[in-house]
Amino acid sequence: MARRRMIYEGKAKILYEGPEPDTLIQYFKDDATAFNAQKKGVIEGKGVLNNRLSEFFMTGLNQMGVPTHFIKRINMREQLVRMVEIIPLEVVVRNVAAGSMAKRLGIEEGTPLPRPIIEFYLKDDKLGDPLVTEEHIIAFNWASQQDIDDMIALALRVNDYLSGVMYGVGIKLVDFKIEIGRIFEGDFQRLVIADEISPDSCRLWDIETGQKLDKDVFRRDLGNLADAYTEVARRLGVLPRSNGTVKGPKLVQ
Structure with missing residues (x-):
């Protein structure tokens, strides 16, 4: 093409x-x-x-x-x-403490979380993609409360799907990041998963060995x-x- x-x-x-x-x-x-x-x-x-x-x-x-x-x-x-019209937020779903969450909260990396935890980060490289709350999102009009509810529902469904697929091949889904966009159909809008889903945007550990199979290999110089x-x-x-x-x-x- x-x-x-x-x-x-x-x-x-x-x-x-x-x-x-x-x-x-x-x-x-x-x-x-x-x-x-x-x-x-x-x-x-x-x-x-x-x-x-x-x-x-x-x-x-x-x-x-x-x-x-x-x-x-x-x-x-x-x-x-x-x-799509990208909502300026990164939606992160965490199943196991790792990365910035483990460091921020003083939790040992690898600790299973009691339930999936969803975090929102503002997409702004100059600010280092800061963690934001639902109050920030609504106050600054990045998304509505209905959008937030829909994003959480989508993120949890993605988590269910990815967790199952990965478990089936011996990989633990530690966490992942998605981006969500709006598609307008007449007077109505629909939220869809956008960007990509790949090892660039997920933390993936071998279930048996704990070997990292994601971008942490590059971040931490763990191999090829x-x-x-x-x-x-x-x-x-x-x-x-x-x-x-x-x-x-x-x-x-």
Whole structure:
């Protein structure tokens, strides 16, 4: 498919004008970032793996009635998605204490939580994506109370689906981040899962060994990130047709 006008470039993806109104082409890059882009690298083949994995998860959610922006995968690095109005919040669901939550609350990493905990973070790289409350969200008109209720319901359904899928292949879903967007249909709006679902946006631990199979491998210099993502794809049966280009990381200064 011929390259179209670029709409937006983020840390891990590029959005191009789609072939039809209200569509976009989402291109997955090989770039890896951590600590609000203070650490950067290029992981050959990462974009291919995340494209296939996000396709797998989004398709599964669509099939179980959880609406997403995903339409179809176009090629090894691109997928066709619906254009949505992104709510400026990251929705994080935590099943096990890890990362910033463990540090912030002084909880030992790996401690199971009594129930899934949902947190909201303002999407603002300059501010470091700060944690915000429902009061902040409503007061600053980032979303309505009905939107918040709908986002929580969607997030919990995604958690149920991902937890089950991962458990079936011996992986513990520690936590994950999703983005949610609005689709307008006449006078009505509908919330859908947008962006991507991949090891970039999840914490995934091997159930038996505790081995990390997510971006913490890159954040904490625990080994080869491509190998970790490839293992997730292998277990789920969604390896790309040719993974010979998946090599080790190249750090970029």
